[in-house]
Amino acid sequence: MAHLEEQRVTGSGEGRTLFVPPMDPVCARLLAAVFRSTGYEAHVLEENAETLAIGHKHTAGGECVPCPLTVGALVKAMQDRKLPPERVIFFMPTACGPCRFGQYAKLDSIIFEKQGWGGIRILSPSAENAYAGLDNGARMRLWHAAVVGDILRKLGMKVRPYEQRPGETDETVEQGLRRIEKAFEQKDLGPVTGLLARVVDEVARIARRPEKRPLVGVVGEIYVRCDPFINGQVCRRIEELGGEAWLAPIAEWILYTNYLQSLVMESSSGLRAKIENVRAWLERNLFFEKWEHHYYQVAEPVLHDRKEHPVADVIEAGGHYLPWQFEGESILTLGRAALFIRRDGARAVVNASPMFCMPGTITTSIFPQLERETGVPVVCLFYDGSGDPNQALVPVMHYLREPAPASV
Numbered sequence: 556m557a558h559l560e561e562q563r564v565t566g567s568g569e570g571r572t573l574f575v576p577p578m579d580p581v582c583a584r585l586l587a588a589v590f591r592s593t594g595y596e597a598h599v600l601e602e603n604a605e606t607l608a609i610g611h612k613h614t615a616g617g618e619c620v621p622c623p624l625t626v627g628a629l630v631k632a633m634q635d636r637k638l639p640p641e642r643v644i645f646f647m648p649t650a651c652g653p654c655r656f657g658q659y660a661k662l663d664s665i666i667f668e669k670q671g672w673g674g675i676r677i678l679s680p681s682a683e684n685a686y687a688g689l690d691n692g693a694r695m696r697l698w699h700a701a702v703v704g705d706i707l708r709k710l711g712m713k714v715r716p717y718e719q720r721p722g723e724t725d726e727t728v729e730q731g732l733r734r735i736e737k738a739f740e741q742k743d744l745g746p747v748t749g750l751l752a753r754v755v756d757e758v759a760r761i762a763r764r765p766e767k768r769p770l771v772g773v774v775g776e777i778y779v780r781c782d783p784f785i786n787g788q789v790c791r792r793i794e795e796l797g798g799e800a801w802l803a804p805i806a807e808w809i810l811y812t813n814y815l816q817s818l819v820m821e822s823s824s825g826l827r828a829k830i831e832n833v834r835a836w837l838e839r840n841l842f843f844e845k846w847e848h849h850y851y852q853v854a855e856p857v858l859h860d861r862k863e864h865p866v867a868d869v870i871e872a873g874g875h876y877l878p879w880q881f882e883g884e885s886i887l888t889l890g891r892a893a894l895f896i897r898r899d900g901a902r903a904v905v906n907a908s909p910m911f912c913m914p915g916t917i918t919t920s921i922f923p924q925l926e927r928e929t930g931v932p933v934v935c936l937f938y939d940g941s942g943d944p945n946q947a948l949v950p951v952m953h954y955l956r957e958p959a960p961a962s963v
């Protein structure tokens with residue numbers, strides 16, 4: 556059986572090849588760079604229709620689509636590169652709770668075993684302890700990578716819809732990303748701030764049209780909302796249809812797991828719970844939020860009106876619809892959508908989920924309430940790699956751009 560473990564990012568990497576799932580085109584590259592800084596030969600897996608088909612071949616058909624997407628990409632890489640399984644590590648975090656994500660790594664290990672690749676190690680830190688199973692230095696650098704990746708993506712999404720020269724924003728962000736990737740390959744993250752400031756300055760100087768487009772918040776299941784391959788480039792589709800998209804960040808989930816630890820510990824008794832609670836509070840305030848604030852300050856010239864809300868506010872807003880004890884992505888999706896509408900001025904929200912996703916199904920059943928309360932449309936889209944679910948955006952974006960005439 557392939558070996559599952561929480562903590563492998565230690566020491567020199569031992570010359571192993573580590574594969575990162577391609578969940579987000581920006582953050583995944585920075586995460587791989589952090590793993591390279593620890594001595595691994597780290598790569599982001601490629602994904603396309605072929606890798607998804609391979610994933611479906613190796614799964615039963617009832618799994619949510621991030622499962623065949625990720626395992627198919629790994630199987631294809633193993634077939635193409637013909638690597639000795641015992642030299643390969645697959646990065647597949649896990650979570651506990653009611654949804655199926657906690658089963659991915661276990662299912663992956665069974666699939667690898669059937670392929671005769673039982674030697675593959677699966678690096679599987681858990682959301683249950685806010686990924687504390689990772690080596691602390693690497694975990695902290697991964698946090699920097701997640702926040703900087705979110706900001707780079709946001710820079711592109713804020714400016715691209717208005718650029719006068721098509722392609723200039725993507726080119727500028729890509730060049731900045733390459734420089735920052737190189738910095739993350741070093742253990743000293745000192746240069747990252749200056750490099751981020753440089754790309755912010757370059758993006759700020761891109762010539763833009765003075766129009767104002769309707770803002771659309773994008774929430775939902777983290778893999779599908781962030782992965783342009785499986786979501787049919789939903790954010791760019793919003794742009795093509797005349798809007799500006801604001802995608803909920805990856806960092807939100809990491810902050811949530813940390814905050815949830817505090818909530819659970821607060822509701823428990825005993826000295827150990829209290830100590831853990833203090834530890835999680837200190838970590839959040841002295842590290843996670845401190846660095847998030849720092850990088851958003853650097854990005855202020857462009858992203859002054861694209862800052863994220865404290866995770867406690869997201870949970871509070873979501874708590875209007877679900878109790879926090881109902882752990883998982885549903886409360887984040889609902890809370891962030893409510894804040895997009897009530898605080899950020901979004902004129903519509905897109906809720907992106909894999910087909911049959913449990914949190915996606917729950918939030919889809921609750922969103923009509925938010926629509927009634929606010930009068931703002933929430934478009935719930937489910938993806939499995941077939942068809943074009945984004946077609947549902949066409950009429951919504953049309954009426955946001957050209958409101959219906961007042962009736963006489």
Ligand code: SF4
Binds near residue numbers: 619655909914
């Ligand atoms: S959040 Fe949805 S897609 Fe992700 S594992 Fe849970 S049920 Fe599946």
